[in-house]
Amino acid sequence: ICILCRAPIDPADLADAWTRTLTDVGPATVERAHRECAFEAGLLDPPDPRTRDAC
Numbered sequence: 001i002c003i004l005c006r007a008p009i010d011p012a013d014l015a016d017a018w019t020r021t022l023t024d025v026g027p028a029t030v031e032r033a034h035r036e037c038a039f040e041a042g043l044l045d046p047p048d049p050r051t052r053d054a055c
Helices: 011-016 035-040
Strands: 018-022 029-033
Touching: 018 035, 029 035
Parallel strands: none
Antiparallel strands: 018 029
């Protein structure tokens, strides 16, 4: 489930989801969000156009 919009994240989209692992206190917690939600919330930097097509 996306931590921002609370909608489920399709398992097929998990590889493209924004993921953060928190290990500050206690057991590790994983937060996941849709990439679009994370971008709108300022958690994700915009893609750099110089590196996007570098491959």
